[in-house]
Amino acid sequence: MFxxxxxxxxxxxxxxxxxxxxxxxxxxxxxxxxxxxQVYGSRVVKSLLDIYVWFFRGVPLLxxxxxxxxxVFPALGHKLPSLEASIIVLxxxxxxxxxxxxxxxxxxxxxxxxxxxxxxxMSRVSAIIHIILPQALRIAIxxxxxxxxxxxxxxxxxxxxxxxxxxxxTRYVVIATGEALLPYVTAGFLFIFLTYGGTKVFNIIYEKxxxxxxxxxM
Amino acid sequence: MVLRAEDIHKSYGETAVLKGISFExxxxxxxxxxxxxxxGKSTLLRCLNLLTRPDRxxxxxxxxxxxxxxxxxxxMRQKIGFVFQEFNLFNHLTALDNVMIGLTRVKKMPKxxxxxxxxxxxxxxxxTEDLWNKYPAQLSGGQKQRVAIARALAMDPxxxxxxxxxxxxxxxxxxxxxxxxxxxxxxxxxGLVVTHEIxxxxxxxxxxxxxxxxxxxxRGPPKEVVFNPKYEETARFFxxxxxxxxxxx
Numbered sequence: 001m002f003x004x005x006x007x008x009x010x011x012x013x014x015x016x017x018x019x020x021x022x023x024x025x026x027x028x029x030x031x032x033x034x035x036x037x038q039v040y041g042s043r044v045v046k047s048l049l050d051i052y053v054w055f056f057r058g059v060p061l062l063x064x065x066x067x068x069x070x071x072v073f074p075a076l077g078h079k080l081p082s083l084e085a086s087i088i089v090l091x092x093x094x095x096x097x098x099x100x101x102x103x104x105x106x107x108x109x110x111x112x113x114x115x116x117x118x119x120x121x122m123s124r125v126s127a128i129i130h131i132i133l134p135q136a137l138r139i140a141i142x143x144x145x146x147x148x149x150x151x152x153x154x155x156x157x158x159x160x161x162x163x164x165x166x167x168x169x170t171r172y173v174v175i176a177t178g179e180a181l182l183p184y185v186t187a188g189f190l191f192i193f194l195t196y197g198g199t200k201v202f203n204i205i206y207e208k209x210x211x212x213x214x215x216x217x218m
Numbered sequence: 219m220v221l222r223a224e225d226i227h228k229s230y231g232e233t234a235v236l237k238g239i240s241f242e243x244x245x246x247x248x249x250x251x252x253x254x255x256x257x258g259k260s261t262l263l264r265c266l267n268l269l270t271r272p273d274r275x276x277x278x279x280x281x282x283x284x285x286x287x288x289x290x291x292x293x294m295r296q297k298i299g300f301v302f303q304e305f306n307l308f309n310h311l312t313a314l315d316n317v318m319i320g321l322t323r324v325k326k327m328p329k330x331x332x333x334x335x336x337x338x339x340x341x342x343x344x345x346t347e348d349l350w351n352k353y354p355a356q357l358s359g360g361q362k363q364r365v366a367i368a369r370a371l372a373m374d375p376x377x378x379x380x381x382x383x384x385x386x387x388x389x390x391x392x393x394x395x396x397x398x399x400x401x402x403x404x405x406x407x408x409g410l411v412v413t414h415e416i417x418x419x420x421x422x423x424x425x426x427x428x429x430x431x432x433x434x435x436x437r438g439p440p441k442e443v444v445f446n447p448k449y450e451e452t453a454r455f456f457x458x459x460x461x462x463x464x465x466x467x
Contacts, residue, residue: 109309112302112304112306113306113308113309115269115302115306116300116302116306116307116308117308118269118292118295119267119269119295119298119300120295120296120319120320120324120369120373121292121293121294121295121296121320121324121373122292122320122323122324123292126323126324130319130323131308131310134310135309135310138310211309211310211353211355212352212353212355212356213352213353213354213355213356214309214353214354214355215355
């Protein structure tokens, strides 16, 4: 009975990946500039960014989802579909977390690298792009892998907006079959498998991009 | 005159680090700055290429006043080589790329031309071809510092500032770096060297400036300052240094 619904559940993986990929991607483009601003920005810039990070790290994901889906987007005159709204909220929130990963990474590159770049005549911007970030992004990969693993499981909360990701589909299967154990166990294993597979991929990227001989002092 | 400093002052909070430093370095000269730690030597070097902005005083590079607000400092820094105590090679770049990046990214030179110059400069500091594609973490301290000297040389600077270039090295690696620095001095590459290596100063320097408590206390020909100083502080310093390090020639 249940096995007939497995393909239906598996299609939820695509939606889950849309949430995770979209959220991580958006979070990257929010988090990296925030990190750069927090390290190199003026005091005013820093405190504005602190407020952003403080807000999105402080409010529960479910509250953020409801707030933006029912509150903020309609108030702005754009009632967004649940998938789009979820991706944006996951991204805004992940940006706050990722900024702290990147900030730590940038700070551990070491001041000497910036000073050496500047003394060659590089501008600050050029030094950040060509000297600091190539190193900081490598350092950030393990932290970023962790963010993937957390985001993957947080994405299940988006069922609350009706996104047809793995958990939501599992709930429908439970209703349709009247059976709960097997569907939820399957869902759990799907998440475990995706977490394992994803972190494996990131670990390979980490190894491939490692700078030969170098051990970062963190 | 390649470099001229005029009445440089620098304080951090209440602490005055530099209390009016004036000197000049002529074309082709090598000058050495010595002095106890805390005398302000590193701060002085950083004031010369404005990594640190002096509170008062002027720095002239050839006929340009660096401390004037209208100067494009990024442009001027290309002409001032800087060699650090901690090497500060770019960790994510090979030895060759470390030397090339200033040429390609700052001077906007085409890659093949930059590569040719970088290879030439690496050979100048005796970094052989087998090391060109190594990353800094795969090199010894002495090799790293020589690559760092090549990186400075590649920019074709009018002067190179050395900030205690051998202080972070294992004793058996100091010689190879000093040897390269001596060769450059003999080739009349203008240099200003903060170092405790008295042997280096005695063999190639045109002048030693002894810094003490934020001032240049005494300056003159190396032999005179080291062996026949005017001040007791100078005598005490060189006595302690030669006891500690010996005089390497």
